[in-house]
Amino acid sequence: MGFSMTCLWILTLAIIGVHRVFSGPRFSQEPADQSVVIGERVVLSCVVFNYTGIVQWTKDGLALGIGEDLRAWPRYRVLRILDVGQYNLEITSADLTDDSLYECQATEAALRSRRAKLTVLIPPEGPVIEGSPEILLTAGTSYNLTCVSRGAKPLSTIEWYKDGIIVEGAHTSTEVLADRKRVTTKSFLEIQPVDTDTGRNFTCVASNLAAPLGKRANVTLNVHHPPTVILSIEPRSVLEGERVKFTCQATANPPIMGYRWAKGGVILDGARESVFETTADHSFFTEPVSCLVFNAVGSTNVSILVDVHFGPILVVEPRPVTVDVDSDVILNCKWSGNPPLTLTWTKKGSSMVLSNSNQLFLKSVSQADAGQYVCKAIVPRIGVGETEVTLTVNGPPIISSELVQYAVRGEKGEIKCYIASTPPPDKIVWAWKENVWEKERGTLLERYTVEQSRPASQGGAVLSTLTINNVMESDFQSTYNCTAWNAFGPGTMIITLEETDIVPVGVIAGGSVGSSILLLLLLFALIFYLYRQRKGSRRGVTLKPDIKVETVNKETHSLEEEAAGASTATRMVKAMYSPFKDDMDLKQDVQSDTVEPKVEEYEPKDPTNGYYNVRATTHDEVRTSTRSLLYQEFRPLNPASVSATAGGPVPNIHPAPTGRYEPRPASRMAHNTYTHFNTIARASQIQAPPNPVSKTTDYSGERGLLESTNPLAFDSYAYSTTPQYRLGFAPPLEAGPAYEMYPTGQGAGTSQDANTGKYPSSAQFPYSTPPTEYSQRHTQRMQTHV
Numbered sequence: 001m002g003f004s005m006t007c008l009w010i011l012t013l014a015i016i017g018v019h020r021v022f023s024g025p026r027f028s029q030e031p032a033d034q035s036v037v038i039g040e041r042v043v044l045s046c047v048v049f050n051y052t053g054i055v056q057w058t059k060d061g062l063a064l065g066i067g068e069d070l071r072a073w074p075r076y077r078v079l080r081i082l083d084v085g086q087y088n089l090e091i092t093s094a095d096l097t098d099d100s101l102y103e104c105q106a107t108e109a110a111l112r113s114r115r116a117k118l119t120v121l122i123p124p125e126g127p128v129i130e131g132s133p134e135i136l137l138t139a140g141t142s143y144n145l146t147c148v149s150r151g152a153k154p155l156s157t158i159e160w161y162k163d164g165i166i167v168e169g170a171h172t173s174t175e176v177l178a179d180r181k182r183v184t185t186k187s188f189l190e191i192q193p194v195d196t197d198t199g200r201n202f203t204c205v206a207s208n209l210a211a212p213l214g215k216r217a218n219v220t221l222n223v224h225h226p227p228t229v230i231l232s233i234e235p236r237s238v239l240e241g242e243r244v245k246f247t248c249q250a251t252a253n254p255p256i257m258g259y260r261w262a263k264g265g266v267i268l269d270g271a272r273e274s275v276f277e278t279t280a281d282h283s284f285f286t287e288p289v290s291c292l293v294f295n296a297v298g299s300t301n302v303s304i305l306v307d308v309h310f311g312p313i314l315v316v317e318p319r320p321v322t323v324d325v326d327s328d329v330i331l332n333c334k335w336s337g338n339p340p341l342t343l344t345w346t347k348k349g350s351s352m353v354l355s356n357s358n359q360l361f362l363k364s365v366s367q368a369d370a371g372q373y374v375c376k377a378i379v380p381r382i383g384v385g386e387t388e389v390t391l392t393v394n395g396p397p398i399i400s401s402e403l404v405q406y407a408v409r410g411e412k413g414e415i416k417c418y419i420a421s422t423p424p425p426d427k428i429v430w431a432w433k434e435n436v437w438e439k440e441r442g443t444l445l446e447r448y449t450v451e452q453s454r455p456a457s458q459g460g461a462v463l464s465t466l467t468i469n470n471v472m473e474s475d476f477q478s479t480y481n482c483t484a485w486n487a488f489g490p491g492t493m494i495i496t497l498e499e500t501d502i503v504p505v506g507v508i509a510g511g512s513v514g515s516s517i518l519l520l521l522l523l524f525a526l527i528f529y530l531y532r533q534r535k536g537s538r539r540g541v542t543l544k545p546d547i548k549v550e551t552v553n554k555e556t557h558s559l560e561e562e563a564a565g566a567s568t569a570t571r572m573v574k575a576m577y578s579p580f581k582d583d584m585d586l587k588q589d590v591q592s593d594t595v596e597p598k599v600e601e602y603e604p605k606d607p608t609n610g611y612y613n614v615r616a617t618t619h620d621e622v623r624t625s626t627r628s629l630l631y632q633e634f635r636p637l638n639p640a641s642v643s644a645t646a647g648g649p650v651p652n653i654h655p656a657p658t659g660r661y662e663p664r665p666a667s668r669m670a671h672n673t674y675t676h677f678n679t680i681a682r683a684s685q686i687q688a689p690p691n692p693v694s695k696t697t698d699y700s701g702e703r704g705l706l707e708s709t710n711p712l713a714f715d716s717y718a719y720s721t722t723p724q725y726r727l728g729f730a731p732p733l734e735a736g737p738a739y740e741m742y743p744t745g746q747g748a749g750t751s752q753d754a755n756t757g758k759y760p761s762s763a764q765f766p767y768s769t770p771p772t773e774y775s776q777r778h779t780q781r782m783q784t785h786v
Contacts, residue, residue, distance in 0.1 A: 025051030025109035028085070031102055031116035036094045037210045038122045043079070044089040046104030046113055053108030055080075055087040060100045064089075094120050096153075096181060122182055123211035124152035127204045132219040137193040138297065139225030145191060147204030147217060150184040151177065154208050158187035161203040195225035198253055226298035227252035231291050233304055240310040244280040248291035250300070260292040282310040285338055311383025312337045316358075318375060318389035322422070325367060325395040325488070331360040333375035333387065341379045348372035348388065367395040370422070397421035397484035397491035400461075406500040413471040415495055417482035420461040425484035428452070428464050432480040437466075471497075 029047035036042035048055055057064045057078065070076045075098075079088040091098050099120040104113040130146040137143050149156040155174050160167040167189060175184040187204065191197075200221045207214030227250040234245045250256055261271035264287030268276070276289070284306035292301045316334035323329050335341055345355040348371060354360055362369060370393040376386040398420045407413025419425055430437040430450055437450050449467040454460060464482060468475055476499050483492045 025049065025053070025106055025111060027104070027106075027111060027113050030113040031089070031104055033117040033119070035119040035121055035209070036091075036098070038095055038120050039093055041090065041092045042094055042098075042118065044091075044102050044104075044116055044118065046087045046089065048085040048087065048104075048106045048109075048111065051085055051106050051109050051111070052082070053106060055104065055106050057087075057089045058103045058105060061103075063105075091118075094118075096120050096122065096179065099181065120153070121208070121210035122151060122153035124149040124156035124185070124206045124208060124215060126215050127156075127158065127206040127217040129202070129204050129217045129219040132217060134220045134222050137197070137221055137223045139193055139195045139197075139223050142190060142192050145189040145202055145204075145219065147187045147189075147206070148184065149186075149206035149215075151182045152185065152206070152208050153182045153210070155183035156185045156206040156208045156211075158185055159205045159207075159214075160187065160189045161205065163201055164203075167202075193221060193223045195223055195228055195251070195253065197221050198223040198225075222253075224253050224297045227256055227293035227295055227300045229291060229293050229300045229302040231289075231302040231304050233306060237307040237309065238280050240281055240308055242280060243277065244284070244306055245275065245277040246289055246291065246304070248274045248276075248293060248302070250274070250293040252293065252295040252297070254296045256293055257295050258293075260294075262290045262292065263287055265290075280306050280308045282308055282313055282336070282338075284308050285310065286336070307338070309338050309379075309382055311379050312341055312377035312385030314385065314387055318387060320390040320392065322392040322394065323365060325393055326364050329360075329362040329365050329369075329391060331362070331373055331375075331389050331391065332358060333360075333389065334358050335375075335377035335385060337377060337379035337382065337385075339380055339382070341377045344376045344378070346374050346376065348374050362391075365391070365393050367393045367398060369393060392422050394422050394488060396489035397425050397486055399482060399484065399491045399493040401482070401493055401495060403494070404496050404498055406498050407468065407471045407475070408502050409471055409473065409476075409499055411471060411502070413468040413475065413497065415466040415468070415480050415482075415497060417464045417466070417493065417495070418461050419464060419482075419484045419491070421484060421486050421491070423486050425462060425486050427485040428462070429483045430464070430466050430480065431483070432466075432478045433474075468497075 026049050027047065028049040029045050031044040031046055034042055034044070044057075046055070046057070054066055055078075056066050057076075064070050064073055064076060068078050068080055070078065075092050077090045077092075079090050080086065087104060089102065089104070098118060101115045101117055103115050105111065127147050127149045130148070135143070135145075145160070147158050147160070149158055158170070158172060160170050170187045170189040172188075173186045175186075176182070177184065185206065189202070191202075198221060202219050202221065204217045204219075205214040206217075230249040232247045232249070234247070238244050246261075248259060248261075250259075259272055259274055261268045261276045264283070276291075285308045286305070288303035288305050290301050290303040292299055294300075312335045314334070315336045316332060318331060318333045321329055321331060331345070333343070333345070335343060343356055343358065344353045345360040346353055354373075360373060360375075370391055372388045372390055374386050374388055376384065378384050400418045400420060401416055405415050417428075417430075419428065427438065435448065437448070447469045449469070451465045451467065453463045453465070455463050462484075464484075466480060466482075476497055478497070480495045480497065481492065482495060483490055485491075
């Protein structure tokens with residue numbers, strides 16, 4: 001029971017203590033730390049619960065006073081509401097002095113609130129960029145933009161913008177003011193101005209808690225720079241000698257003051273404008289044209305080369321080279337050209353290319369390598385240039401003369417010795433028979449004289465001439481030794497003198513003149529002949545319209561009857577071959593092979609003046625012997641067969657063939673005249689037919705068949721195995737059988753089919769008319785109807 005009483009007593013005391021705690025004065029709201037922008041109002045809170053005594057505020061431990069109005073602090077006032085125990089401190093138009101520690105105290109209850117920090121925020125002053133509003137800068141020279149922000153609390157943050165775009169890389173420095181609360185901030189931005197920065201804006205923005213949006217300052221750049229130049233050329237590629245225009249486009253700040261032009265570093269007087277026009281030559285390809293533009297800041301010089309197309313120009317002139325034999329040699333030659341040129345080295349007189357570079361290397365040269373070397377440069381589509389360089393090779397003398405020389409007996413004779421020597425010969429000696437001549441001794445005998453000279457035609461070689469007065473027989477019996485020495489050794493040649501006759505100068509001149517005259521005469525004759533040929537070929541070319549030509553044959557009554565039955569093929573073949581007879585003389589009298597009276601003929605006239613190439617002729621005419629002998633004709637082996645023409649049939653005693661066919665190619669010269677054809681045909685009609693033979697190679701019967709039946713017979717020129725067909729050109733076929741067989745042999749009049757298979761070549765086309773005898777002379781008369 002005692003324990004229970006103790007617990008009860010403790011519980012009672014606790015309740016009493018709690019009651020005292022909650023029922024006594026206490027702070028229900030204490031002041032808190034605050035920030036206020038300078039010039040603005042701020043209220044510090046203080047609420048005391050269950051208290052009716054005096055409440056006061058302290059600032060940094062200093063009591064501000066009692067009551068609502070604090071007379072010593074006109075901007076301070078206590079906002080008191082007794083019902084709720086509120087004692088708030090109001091500060092109007094806060095300034096930097098208000099930045100302190102504040103405490104609320106209930107003095108009678110001995111209560112103190114926590115200390116509250118009041119921070120007064122001060123925005124930065126308007127930032128300033130040194131040199132604003134416009135900074136004059138020089139292009140290419142670095143510069144630090146400086147922005148200053150003063151009196152900020154807390155310190156301000158500075159940012160840079162270039163034409164609205166933030167720029168990084170600025171450096172910042174701070175400075176605390178005397179009140180030890182405000183701070184001044186400086187920001188530095190390094191820039192490298194260029195000529196295009198003129199007119200650009202840079203912005204400095206300073207901000208802190210009092211001015212979160214910041215304050216701005218702007219500056220404009222004015223960048224002075226030397227002229228910026230663009231040099232152009234028109235046209236870009238020119239031929240040497242053409243006009244070219246240079247244009248100098250420049251911008252500058254401050255403005256341009258002038259232009260100056262130069263070529264290859266040499267000032268061009270009179271060129272003071274932005275455009276320069278001139279005539280380009282090859283030097284513009286290697287010497288640049290420059291444009292100098294200047295202003296108050298400085299000058300700018302720009303150069304350009306012209307793409308001039310020009311032919312080869314020798315840049316380095318090759319120099320003659322002299323070396324000893326067996327030495328190595330380098331020859332130099334340098335050309336310039338545009339487009340790029342092709343270089344070749346050759347030896348003069350030779351087309352062999354030795355090198356294609358600027359240098360020609362010759363190893364271990366000999367005296368044969370001496371001479372002129374050609375360095376040629378070729379610029380495609382432009383031109384060619386060449387130069388020569390002389391290579392001299394020191395060596396023993398080289399003697400070049402005719403081994404055999406000539407003289408006339410009793411006259412003055414000369415023996416020439418050409419000595420090419422580098423260096424020149426120190427000594428020249430002639431030796432013949434028992435005679436020896438040296439340069440120092442002069443004339444040996446009265447008849448012999450030696451002279452030295454250097455003819456220009458020999459390229460500087462020494463000509464040593466041994467002159468013999470009154471050449472004798474003994475002079476032709478000796479040999480002549482020409483020897484020369486220099487520092488490299490001797491050179492020798494043995495010369496023989498032979499006798500010759502005198503040819504008068506007049507004869508030579510006369511022969512030359514006569515040959516020239518003869519040549520001119522032959523030339524004139526050839527021209528005259530060609531002119532006549534051309535004139536003859538044009539004869540009868542003029543066309544005459546509406547001319548009708550009619551050919552009328554006048555013969556005896558018997559011939560007219562026979563001619564009426566002449567085949568159309570005959571007339572066609574005549575017309576075909578008549579042009580081939582134009583070269584025959586129409587007035588030639590030809591003796592017919594048959595015994596018939598001669599008929600007087602006359603030369604027909606062509607009333608068409610050559611409009612139609614028709615020539616009147618007899619069919620007894622024969623070709624000239626020269627033409628007919630060009631080919632082999634049919635030759636009868638038995639002369640009796642020919643004599644049968646006049647004496648009647650002759651029996652064929654021997655079974656051998658009566659003739660042979662000698663094949664030859666067909667040509668317009670392969671035909672005999674019509675007279676020859678019909679003479680053979682008419683003779684065959686009265687000739688007894690040959691006996692048939694069994695051999696297929698026997699063509700006598702076939703030939704007789706052809707000759708006896710063909711009104712336009714001609715020799716067969718085909719090979720023995722080729723069937724012989726008759727030529728025919730005529731109007732549409734006449735009515736009749738497809739093939740008309742001509743009889744052969746003794747039974748010719750009874751059967752046409754007896755030898756059909758044996759003589760296939762005897763068939764002829766049915767467009768031929770009955771045969772007509774053309775053995776009689778006749779003429780043709782041409783009638784022209786206009």
